[in-house]
Amino acid sequence: MTTPRHPDGKRAIPATTRLGKYDQAMSDTTETTPGWLTEDELETTRARMPILYVEAVPVRVDDSGEVTSIGLLLRIGADGTISRTLVSGRVMHHERVRDALLRHLEKDLGPVALPRVPPSLQPFTVAEYFPTAGVTPYHDPRQHAVSLAYIVPVTGDCRPRQDALDLVWFTPAEAASPAVQNDMPDGRGALLKQALAHVGHSY
């Protein structure tokens, strides 16, 4: 694939290129040109505006809708550290929230995961990632991101792509355990526990 060029002639790069461990979860490889920002523009914007994200907690449910397991992506950072993340990524210009959810679910879980994006846009919570640690439970050193968080049952076959090593399914109790929580820094473990609480599991 050749590198697209921005209409104004400057070399455009995908919005999330050159990012670290955390960002690997959010590479927006299917972005279309109009939504792209030059690298400088993105850096500038990140220092000036909160960036809108969506976050999805992939779950398996039984016939009665009860959550039986939670899927977490396993990633290895540039420094070799292991982390587990939820499905997440930016909402692009002129993209609906539910289309962004669907796009990131497909990107992270593959084309046959068959996610069931909920009929209502009411999120179970809004997670505010601040560049300064401690303002909220969520932290993103790179930017101020505001994330609409949803629980999304998936019924198909999940095949993580490219940057994710694996998708591992945990029971609700396992997902809330220190072993898993410790692999989810910067508030992602907290967000997962909020999701569990929302579906009736609190530990």
Add this chain to the structure above:
Amino acid sequence: MTTPRHPDGKRAIPATTRLGKYDQAMSDTTETTPGWLTEDELETTRARMPILYVEAVPVRVDDSGEVTSIGLLLRIGADGTISRTLVSGRVMHHERVRDALLRHLEKDLGPVALPRVPPSLQPFTVAEYFPTAGVTPYHDPRQHAVSLAYIVPVTGDCRPRQDALDLVWFTPAEAASPAVQNDMPDGRGALLKQALAHVGHSY
């Protein structure tokens, strides 16, 4: 099917026998004996306690979760009047809310409707049906019913059973139209419009 007998020897009848137009939507024909009340007991209880119900708005959604149509049950009352209703019914003793939802969905939509009961029990609203009209927008001359209301995507084939004549699918705009709303008395039309508002459609 023979009439079951209550353990204490009194003749037990299903909780919703002998009910009018409204109740046809809620006949609990699959109730097991321990949950049954004698007719007198049910009448007494209905005059003393709020009765817990679940209500489901069956919807079709597209791949992105957007609601494309709403399914309404068509019924003909003893007096020949036509009405449209949502899926609803009582929660039985020792029955989980999500099992009650599933049971009533199967009862009203048939065994292959494949309903997707939501992973969270948080309802989009709580509808309070009062025996006195005007206390709330909802009215049930027979009892004080408190109903937990959910939006439930169904993906299979819906085959209404016994007391329902038909299940008709409407677009969100049609469902909110006066023609349909007029067929949904006692606040059911209002509840449907609340469901539509919750999924982003308000008229």
Add this chain to the structure above:
Amino acid sequence: MTTPRHPDGKRAIPATTRLGKYDQAMSDTTETTPGWLTEDELETTRARMPILYVEAVPVRVDDSGEVTSIGLLLRIGADGTISRTLVSGRVMHHERVRDALLRHLEKDLGPVALPRVPPSLQPFTVAEYFPTAGVTPYHDPRQHAVSLAYIVPVTGDCRPRQDALDLVWFTPAEAASPAVQNDMPDGRGALLKQALAHVGHSY
């Protein structure tokens, strides 16, 4: 106050009289006669129907709505055991959910607590207390209770009455600590943690 008599001449007693530790939180001393059940009737009903409850988590908030502390009622059971509970109680016949909330808040926190019952009836969760332990995280040996749970800011002076020894305010972190959680058996600690998660605090 004299003991009211039931219209049929049987001696009527308040619905929650003669109850144990758990029930002290729910004595419905302000019930009016029509809503009362004779003791036998209540026992019978409890064995046949889910009983509708409301539950309130009293909180203090700062100007921005952020929860700064949670109020828990301290009680001493007949056997001397200490427990902490939320505000809770039955919804009576012909009583709106929001009126039941207000009544139980006044009963447990006194007349000048100035609770702010939320404008929407959408609860943050529905807690299902089963007489059989293990069906859900919530347990009530006495009955099948289904509880609509709300977070309620209170701004006034809280003066617990009669059966409650004290109202103690905890920070969110303290409320989620094992020390406090251990004093909240039968799923009430879990419900409190769900409330905390709903307002952005998960531990």
Add this chain to the structure above:
Amino acid sequence: MTTPRHPDGKRAIPATTRLGKYDQAMSDTTETTPGWLTEDELETTRARMPILYVEAVPVRVDDSGEVTSIGLLLRIGADGTISRTLVSGRVMHHERVRDALLRHLEKDLGPVALPRVPPSLQPFTVAEYFPTAGVTPYHDPRQHAVSLAYIVPVTGDCRPRQDALDLVWFTPAEAASPAVQNDMPDGRGALLKQALAHVGHSY
């Protein structure tokens, strides 16, 4: 007050200067310098990213939390057209959603309105304003704005400032009437009806 200067020497202007009818509701006059964008930067960003907004429906409630009236801001556009709007505005960089809500409520309703920002960040809906009409019920010709919508009881004295002519209180039925809805173009009337539905009023 002198016009602040951006650190890089370019003349900085408030993010929402020079905007039309709609924007008058959103002038961010209390922004601090770091959150400001130059006019060109804001225009560029608006063409590339969804912009995060908060929206508040100011309501009066009775003791039981029931909504009794809704406050709408009356504005006169440059072309003399009258419109009614909710409280709304951008979330700034490094600003919490609840602080943005509070800031815009103070800006639009004055310093003694005493708004009660809800304890949970879960919005009743997410309104997606697209620059292209028809993608969603919401439209903003100027930008792609994604708005977290909350119902906010206010108990104090509301004194609209500067650009708003007046704050007018309506009953729920009046707020849903065609007369009022017609003054709320671009989906704001629809959002108001969603808010009403969420608090139990649907028309």
